[in-house]
Each structure stands twice: as structure tokens, then as C-alpha cells.
Amino acid sequence: MPSATGKAEEQQERSLHALLPFLQTQSQTSLTRLYQRPSSCLPIFRLLGAVERQLVMNLLWLESSIPTATMSSWVTKEGKTHFDDALDLLTRLHILTNNVTTKLGLSPAFKSSMRQAITGGGTSVSFGVPAESDDKRHAPSIDALDAYALERWETILHYMVSSGTGQMPVKPSQGVLFLLQRNGLMAMNQGQLQITSSGFQFLLHTPHAQLWELLLQYLQMVEERQMDLVEVLSFLFMLSTMELGREYSTENLSDTQRAMLEDLRDYGLIWQRKASSRRFSPTRLATTLTSSLPPLPTATNTGGAQEQGFxxxxxxxxxxxxxxxxxxxxxxxxxxxxxxxxxxxxxxxxxxxxxxxxxxxxxxxxxxxxxxxxxxxxxxxxxxxxxxxxxxxxxxxxxxxxNRIKAQEGFLYTAFASQADYEYVLNYARQLDVVLWENTAKRCFFGSVEGHANIRGFIERRTGGGG
Amino acid sequence: MDRSCHLSLIIDLSPSQWHLSAQPTNPHPLSFQTFLSLVLTFLNSHIAAKHENTLAVFGALPGKSTMLYSSLDADSSNTNDPPADANSYRPFKFVNTIVTKNIQKELDLLEGLTEEPPVTLVGALTMALCYINRLAHPPPGSVATETTTEADARILILSVSPDLSASYIPVMNSIFSAQKLRVTIDVCKVYGEETVFLQQAAHLTGGSYIYLERRDAFLQYLTMSFLPPPSIRHMMAVPRQDKVDFRAACFCHKNIVDIGFVCSVCLSIFCSPVPVCSTCRTKFPMKTLQRLNASRPSIPPANGVSNGSPRPPSARPSQGMSASLR
Structure with missing residues (x-):
């Protein structure tokens, strides 16, 4: 039984970020729209694995596409499968243009935005417009932001863990509760929200994985809420490129993105003085979205000297x-x-x-x-x-x-007319590798449910043909 | 999970060599301005690859070496902040501004100089190694994040100046330190002759040495050969040099020698047989000296395969000098 952490480790080994499979399911048009913003290309680039990143970089400054054979001559024999996987992934993300078997080239939208991101300049205004500094109200300090993010996040987790224990912790906002329910982390039970088994597993994940799990669910709900997925994604990516401790203006945001401000405030990703404020500051949860740094400030629990471990x-x-x-x-x-x-x-x-x-x-x-x-x-x-x-x-x-008893569905085959019949069918079932148990003395065997159709057909053909 | 990596870049800032490099008579003239903008793009690509990637830039100037940028100081030095700009990613802009400003400052200091002393590449290399050592061993008490201690570190030298044979011993010592720290040294020879010592540095630390032939494709060279961190180089091959010049410099005149004479006690290298080793004061018998002197011209210079390991002194009771073939 592959556990959730096992999967996460596997993913980390192949360094496939949780968001990438989601991006792969998106249509080419929406991805192309997403790639138009330099601030989206850079975080996506960071989510890729090392080999993919190198491939993108190798191709970034080339004006025309090059033959695949030329690029693969740079790959060692051991790296061949990795290279093929990388090409496959990049094609599915529409970062590479379609015909990778012969020629390699970045898709035009991605290429121009990535170049712009690396060299700076352009007029995309995609990395967030910093708010004018205000003499009366200073931007919140990094400590204040950390404390805020931690408080928000722990409120959510604490609510989950103590649901059903009779304690009454502070309730997170309705939006968060809805999200938890939709994600299957909590479920209604006798008129009360109760944590589910996947909720318990969720609690033991690292904060980074937890955050992405919630955000992925958020992204999946975007369509239902009639929001534009590209806008939502590019806002998240923009947040991840922002700088901690700096205030940004909400003026350049679209309506969708302004609506998101409220949700993200509930999760603790951004901080605003008040709901109508025209400026916002990203917290550490937001700025470390595409890195592997701890998204939550450490050493807050016992003050000072201690690191994460306790x-x-x-x-x-x-x-x-x-x-x-x-x-x-x-x-x-x-x-x-x-x-x-x-x-x-x-x-x-x-x-x-x-x-x-x-x-x-x-x-x-x-x-x-x-x-x-x-x-x-x-x-x-x-x-x-x-x-x-x-x-x-x-x-x-x-x-x-x-796990002492393992249940497996299947069919028992009995009452064979002769030993030869029995062995003939048994042999066939063995070849299919569906035999779970057999007893020659009683002339019966037990086959799994997958093999039933075949075995039945085999017996019918045999009895039909023989008599 | 792929780890973050650290890059220490050493830029050779010899004004005279860069002047020569920009001459239009070259097949592909490369001015310092163009070079710098390409290098900055390369640096940005390095930081772009991972949020945690760190960077340090050192300049090897005539007569001095200096640190131009370090991502450790980036957070604290808010005083010389570049103005915020919604069109560019701030860390990139920050690197570009600081590096350009510091190079300009150092070059301005050189204005008054009438004679140009040789560039102190070794100084910069040593600074880079010290910096990496500091990253690898954070002082106790400071909050050491795991990312910095585990980081793969490498050094990239962009060289334009010719070899300085006087710095043979310091270069070799730096190479040994780099080996011990498991730091890869990559070398890109942007302009000028091949350098023997840097070839050896790259070879001995498992890095790659590239002589820039097509200087109009400098950025592509940088990206394809020097951007991949050492951890993925077993998958994405980077060019290695197929022949390495292993010649050493003699300790007496600092000349690069084809045939050297090695002290059997302390392994010092000399360009001609000497009666007393200048390093360890060992006296050699007259007979050996005569024999070596007599045999000198007869040794064919092309026969350089063994790298000159002398016989251990204990094997022969009478100490003598052994001829070293490179």
C-alpha cells in the first residue's frame, strides 16, 4: 500500500512538483496565456527538475530550433532516460514546441517571457507594483508578517486536529472550512465538521506540502467559482516572486485577483491592514512557494535558540x-x-x-x-x-x-470432471498468473476476479469444443 | 530533491587584456561592456534555477583582488537599494546593479596607474575558497540553515590574462584546498593564450576547461558548459579538455619547464641539477650531479609520460637528484 508520504518522496526524487501534473492537464491556450507573463515563467521554471531547467536554458538563447540529435549528444548514456522524461514533461507543459522527435525549440511565448525575466526590462509589469512608501503608516516588519502567517496557518491546522475532541478552538473563516471539506480533509459528521483519515495524514506532512495541497484544491475550484484560472495562477506565481517585507499596490490587479486577496488573506499568504486597503504584503508562506526553504518561520515555538526539531x-x-x-x-x-x-x-x-x-x-x-x-x-x-x-x-x-488478513475478490472453480481437466485449466490460469490458492486433492482452485472472464471463456471453449 | 548550489565567479579584470580583446583586428572582438552584460545574464540564470542558489563574485584586478558581490550581504545592504521596478525580478536587478557599480568603482581606482602590475588571480581564487569554506562551516551559534551547509559549491574563472609562472605554488596549493573542500573549478579562457595552471586546476578538481573559440557565442558557451551544477554533470555531459598540459614551474627561476629535476627528499622542482636543494637544504653527491648533467641533452623532450615521481630516499642510501619527466 503506497502511503502518501511514500508518494511525496518519490515525487521529490524525480523532483516533480505537485503543481506540474495539474499544469499538464491545462489546455495549450491557457498555458500560452500564462507564459505571456515573465513572472509566471520564472516560478514554473523553478518548479522543474534540474535536467529540465538545464534544457530550457540551453535552448533559451537560440533563435531557431535545433535537431534533437544535437542536443542528445550532450547527454551521457546514464542520463538518457532522464533526458527523454524531461523532453516529455516539457512538451506536455507546452514549454517545448510539439515535434520533439526531430527538432527542439522553446514555445515562442515562453521563450520571450523567460528572456525578459532573466534580462529584466520590458513593460509587462508582472513582478508586482510596489506601493508608494507612506510616511504615516510603515510597512509591517518581517517579524510581524511571520507571526501573522504562523498564526493564520496554525489556526487552520489546530482547528483540524482538535475537531471532535470537544475543544472549541478558534474557527478559521468559512472559505477555509469549505476548502478543507472539499479536499476531503474534513467531513460533516452529525452536524459537526470532523477530521477525516486523509486529514490526519495531512497534518503530518511538511508545511510546504500542506500549503500546496490546499492551493491545488483551490485551483481546482476556480472554474466552479467562475474565476479565470490563468489569472489565479499568475497571481500566485507573482506572489512567489515578490519580496518579503515590502508592500505592493493592488492597483494593477484584475477583479479576479482582487477577489483572491480575501481568500489568500485567510490562508495567511498575504497581509493587509484592512480589507479595503489598497496595498498588501506577501508573507513568507507566499514568497517561498517555489523554493524548498521552510515556508514558516522556525524557532517561534520555544523562542530563539531552537531550530525545527524538538x-x-x-x-x-x-x-x-x-x-x-x-x-x-x-x-x-x-x-x-x-x-x-x-x-x-x-x-x-x-x-x-x-x-x-x-x-x-x-x-x-x-x-x-x-x-x-x-x-x-x-x-x-x-x-x-x-x-x-x-x-x-x-x-x-x-x-x-x-493487516493479518488480506481480502481479495475472486472465484472458486470446483467440480472438474477429471484430474486432467483440472490440471489443464489450472495450467492456463497459472499462465495468466491469476491463481491465488489451489488444492489438487479436492480438485479446486481460487482465481482472482480479473482472470475470471478468461478462465470462464477457456472452460466454455473447451467443453463446447470437446462435446 | 535537487540541492541548491553555490557559484563563486572570478572575473579577470585586467584593463590591458580587455583593451586587446576589444581590438577590431581580432576574429571576434569582445568588448568588456558586452562581456559584462553576458556574464550578468549568466549570473541571473544561475539564481533563476533555484530560489536558494547562492552567488559570490570576485574580481581579480591588477595588484589586488576584491569581492564584488555576495548573496550573503544582499539582504543586509539595503542602503544602496536599487529602486523597485515592477518589470524585473528584484534579486536579478540587485545583482546587476551591485556588480556593475563595484566593477566601475574598482576600474576608476585604476585610472591613475601608469604601469599595470599583473592581475592577482590567485588572490581572488583564495578569497573564493575561503568564502566557500565559510559557507560550509558556519560559525557555531549562528542559525545554520541546512541549505547552505549542504550546497554544492563550484568556482568559475573567466580568465583573459596569461599565466603568471611566479604563482605556480599558490595555484597548486589552491587546487589542493579545492580538492579537499570538494569544490569544482571551471575555467573559461575568454581571451589570450592557453594557461597551463588553470588547465591543471580544472583537470584536478573535475571541472571543465574551455578555450573560447567562438567569442560571439560566449553566452551559449557559458550556459551549456558552466551552468549545469556538478550534480547533474553525469547526465548532461560538459566538455572536458582532451589533453592537459601538466608542465610545472621550477622553484628557482619560476619558469615553466619541460624537463625538471626533482629533489628526492622534498619534491621541489628545479630547472637544472643543483648541488643543494634550496627548500630543504639537502646536499646531493657530486657524482649524481655530473651524471644528470651529462645525460641532460640525451633525454628526448617528447618522452613525457610519467609525472616525475622520484625514488623514495629510503630505497637508496646515497641521496641523489632524480630527473623528472613531466
Whole structure:
């Protein structure tokens, strides 16, 4: 069963960003419209993998397209599959023009915008119009923006994690709730929003992955809300190229983009003094959209010296978490049985019950382990392997406990007239690789549901032909 | 996940060489202005590739070397901010403005100079290595983000000046430091003769050395050969030199020698047999000197395959000098 984190890791290995598959499904016309803005080309370029980026760069300054053979002579034998994949991806994104088998060339819109982005100049006004500096009201400091983004984001996560526990945390806005529901992270249950199993998995992802997951859902809802997808995307990309701590003017924005300001304010991507304000500042959540830097300011939980990691896990299953952050405590509560809480420390243990509770919520063992690894205390990083092997193995074993029975749908074939008949059909089924269980003494075997049509046809042909 | 990478660029800013390079009598004249705008485009491409990519630019000037830009200082130096502009990506604009301004400032300082001392390429190279070392080992206590410590670092030298044989030892030492830091040194010879030492630098650190033949295609050369970070070079091949000039410079007269004589104790290189090694004060027997002197012309100069490893002194009780073939 491939877990969600497993998929994410795979994607990272191939360095395929979550947004790229979404972009691939868009029509050529809308992509071409998107590529008209230099501020969209640059972030898309950054989302690509290293080989793709190099290919784009190699082609960027060429006036005419070149034969594919010329370019592939630059590729080593080991890089051949990578190169073909890259060409394939770039074609599907319509960054390369269509006939890649013979000639390589960037699509004109992408080429001219990318050139403009790199060299500067032009009159696209796509990188955001900075607001005039105002002597009376200063732009918010970076610290204030960080605090704001963190507060917004944690409100959402905290609401999710404590739904159904009876606590009443601050509710995020209606828009956010709707988005969470649509994404399947929360569901209505007896008139109340309850977190779902995919919601639990969501909580253990990195903030960067969480953010993109929500934004992708937002993008998918754009059409329903009668918004222009290209406008929405280019606004997101524009935000990602903006500078933290600077104010931008809303004057050049289209109506769609002004409507987005409200939504993005709820997610904590941008900050505005008040809803009618004519200027806005992007927060770190927005400016790191296309990078792998942590999108949320670190070291806010216990103040100062600490970096991201705060969890110490011992071989005796004891867990010490140096945090006073209610969100982190609540997330830990998902799979740790907490013994005692101090102002800056949570002490607990990983037990069979606590892990089983998490597993029942749909969280997988891999997710627990990857969460513990991501947030391990710097002291833990000296250990090799980072987490005690005993604990890791035990968590995996507890997961296996739940998977003792594997159900598989299929058909039982019995009452063969003779041993020869039985073996003949069995052989055929074996060739199809659909036999799940067999018993020669009883002359019966069990085949999976996929093979049924074939086997049935085979038997019918045989009995029909024989008699 | 592909990692961020650091690029330290060293620009050779020798006014006389650039003047020669811009002469219209050249097959493809390249003026410094054109060169600079192409280099800035290349730098922007490097930062464009990844949000976390870092950059440092060093200038090798006549008689001094200086840092022209560093992305570490970029955040703090808000005093000389370029005006915000909605048409360009700010980090790009920032690099362009700062680099151009600093080069102009340094070149203005050179105005009064009547005689041009040779450019201190080694100084710039050492500065670049120190900078990379600082990135790799952040001081304890500072908030070290993982991106900077893990970054792949490489150095690109854009050279126009000829080899300075006096700097043989410092160049070799820099190469060894680079090997130890696992820094790749790429060299692009933009104008002038091939340089022996930089060829060796690129070869020994696994970088690529390119002699710019078509100078009108400078940007394409830069993009295709020097933009790919070392981590993807096993997939996107970059040109390597097929022959490397391994000649060394002698320690006594700083000449590049075809046949050198190597001290069997400390491996110092000399252009002729000497009775006493100037480095380690080892005395050599008269007999050996005579033998070496006698055999000198008979050694064919083309027979240069072994790279001159002398016999270990313990193997022969009587110390002697060994002839080194390059």
C-alpha cells in the first residue's frame, strides 16, 4: 500500500512538483496565456527538475530550433532516460514546441517571457507594483508578517486536529472550512465538521506540502467559482516572486485577483491592514512557494535558540517534546500517549494503544516515522540511525498486526470432471498468473476476479469444443 | 530533491587584456561592456534555477583582488537599494546593479596607474575558497540553515590574462584546498593564450576547461558548459579538455619547464641539477650531479609520460637528484 508520504518522496526524487501534473492537464491556450507573463515563467521554471531547467536554458538563447540529435549528444548514456522524461514533461507543459522527435525549440511565448525575466526590462509589469512608501503608516516588519502567517496557518491546522475532541478552538473563516471539506480533509459528521483519515495524514506532512495541497484544491475550484484560472495562477506565481517585507499596490490587479486577496488573506499568504486597503504584503508562506526553504518561520515555538526539531525519542519508547506549541502538542497526541506536560516540555510514550489509535485514524506507520524524523531534536541528529531501530520496527510491527488478513475478490472453480481437466485449466490460469490458492486433492482452485472472464471463456471453449 | 548550489565567479579584470580583446583586428572582438552584460545574464540564470542558489563574485584586478558581490550581504545592504521596478525580478536587478557599480568603482581606482602590475588571480581564487569554506562551516551559534551547509559549491574563472609562472605554488596549493573542500573549478579562457595552471586546476578538481573559440557565442558557451551544477554533470555531459598540459614551474627561476629535476627528499622542482636543494637544504653527491648533467641533452623532450615521481630516499642510501619527466 503506497502511503502518501511514500508518494511525496518519490515525487521529490524525480523532483516533480505537485503543481506540474495539474499544469499538464491545462489546455495549450491557457498555458500560452500564462507564459505571456515573465513572472509566471520564472516560478514554473523553478518548479522543474534540474535536467529540465538545464534544457530550457540551453535552448533559451537560440533563435531557431535545433535537431534533437544535437542536443542528445550532450547527454551521457546514464542520463538518457532522464533526458527523454524531461523532453516529455516539457512538451506536455507546452514549454517545448510539439515535434520533439526531430527538432527542439522553446514555445515562442515562453521563450520571450523567460528572456525578459532573466534580462529584466520590458513593460509587462508582472513582478508586482510596489506601493508608494507612506510616511504615516510603515510597512509591517518581517517579524510581524511571520507571526501573522504562523498564526493564520496554525489556526487552520489546530482547528483540524482538535475537531471532535470537544475543544472549541478558534474557527478559521468559512472559505477555509469549505476548502478543507472539499479536499476531503474534513467531513460533516452529525452536524459537526470532523477530521477525516486523509486529514490526519495531512497534518503530518511538511508545511510546504500542506500549503500546496490546499492551493491545488483551490485551483481546482476556480472554474466552479467562475474565476479565470490563468489569472489565479499568475497571481500566485507573482506572489512567489515578490519580496518579503515590502508592500505592493493592488492597483494593477484584475477583479479576479482582487477577489483572491480575501481568500489568500485567510490562508495567511498575504497581509493587509484592512480589507479595503489598497496595498498588501506577501508573507513568507507566499514568497517561498517555489523554493524548498521552510515556508514558516522556525524557532517561534520555544523562542530563539531552537531550530525545527524538538522531539527526543528514546529506545524505551519514551518521548520528550520540547514545545509549548498547542498545535504540535495536539499533533503528537495523535500517536503518543502523553504522561505529563510542563511549560515547555511534553513527556509521553509511544505505546501499542496510542499507535493503534493513530492507525485506526488512517495514519500509517511510515508517516509517524517520517514525522518523528523531520522534527527530531538536534541532539537526536547525532545518532545513527536517527530514530532507535527498536521503536521504528515496533511501530511497523504494530501496523502489520492490523493487516493479518488480506481480502481479495475472486472465484472458486470446483467440480472438474477429471484430474486432467483440472490440471489443464489450472495450467492456463497459472499462465495468466491469476491463481491465488489451489488444492489438487479436492480438485479446486481460487482465481482472482480479473482472470475470471478468461478462465470462464477457456472452460466454455473447451467443453463446447470437446462435446 | 535537487540541492541548491553555490557559484563563486572570478572575473579577470585586467584593463590591458580587455583593451586587446576589444581590438577590431581580432576574429571576434569582445568588448568588456558586452562581456559584462553576458556574464550578468549568466549570473541571473544561475539564481533563476533555484530560489536558494547562492552567488559570490570576485574580481581579480591588477595588484589586488576584491569581492564584488555576495548573496550573503544582499539582504543586509539595503542602503544602496536599487529602486523597485515592477518589470524585473528584484534579486536579478540587485545583482546587476551591485556588480556593475563595484566593477566601475574598482576600474576608476585604476585610472591613475601608469604601469599595470599583473592581475592577482590567485588572490581572488583564495578569497573564493575561503568564502566557500565559510559557507560550509558556519560559525557555531549562528542559525545554520541546512541549505547552505549542504550546497554544492563550484568556482568559475573567466580568465583573459596569461599565466603568471611566479604563482605556480599558490595555484597548486589552491587546487589542493579545492580538492579537499570538494569544490569544482571551471575555467573559461575568454581571451589570450592557453594557461597551463588553470588547465591543471580544472583537470584536478573535475571541472571543465574551455578555450573560447567562438567569442560571439560566449553566452551559449557559458550556459551549456558552466551552468549545469556538478550534480547533474553525469547526465548532461560538459566538455572536458582532451589533453592537459601538466608542465610545472621550477622553484628557482619560476619558469615553466619541460624537463625538471626533482629533489628526492622534498619534491621541489628545479630547472637544472643543483648541488643543494634550496627548500630543504639537502646536499646531493657530486657524482649524481655530473651524471644528470651529462645525460641532460640525451633525454628526448617528447618522452613525457610519467609525472616525475622520484625514488623514495629510503630505497637508496646515497641521496641523489632524480630527473623528472613531466
Amino acid at each position: 522531539i527526543v525519542l528514546e529506545t524505551n519508547y519514551r518521548l520528550y517534546a520540547y514545545t509549548d506549541n498547542p498545535l504540535q502538542t495536539a499533533v503528537l497526541n495523535l500517536f503518543v500517549s502523553v504522561r505529563s506536560r510542563f511549560p515547555n516540555l511534553v513527556v509521553g510514550a509511544i505505546t501499542r494503544e496510542s499507535v493503534r489509535k493513530a492507525l485506526l485514524n488512517g495514519i500509517t506507520a511510515d508517516q509517524i516515522i517520517s514525522y518523528l524524523t523531520t522534527y527530531a531534536h538536534p541532539q537526536m541528529r547525532k545518532n545513527k540511525p536517527l530514530l532507535p531501530v527498536t521503536v521504528q520496527d515496533q511501530i511497523r510491527l504494530w501496523e502489520l498486526e492490523r
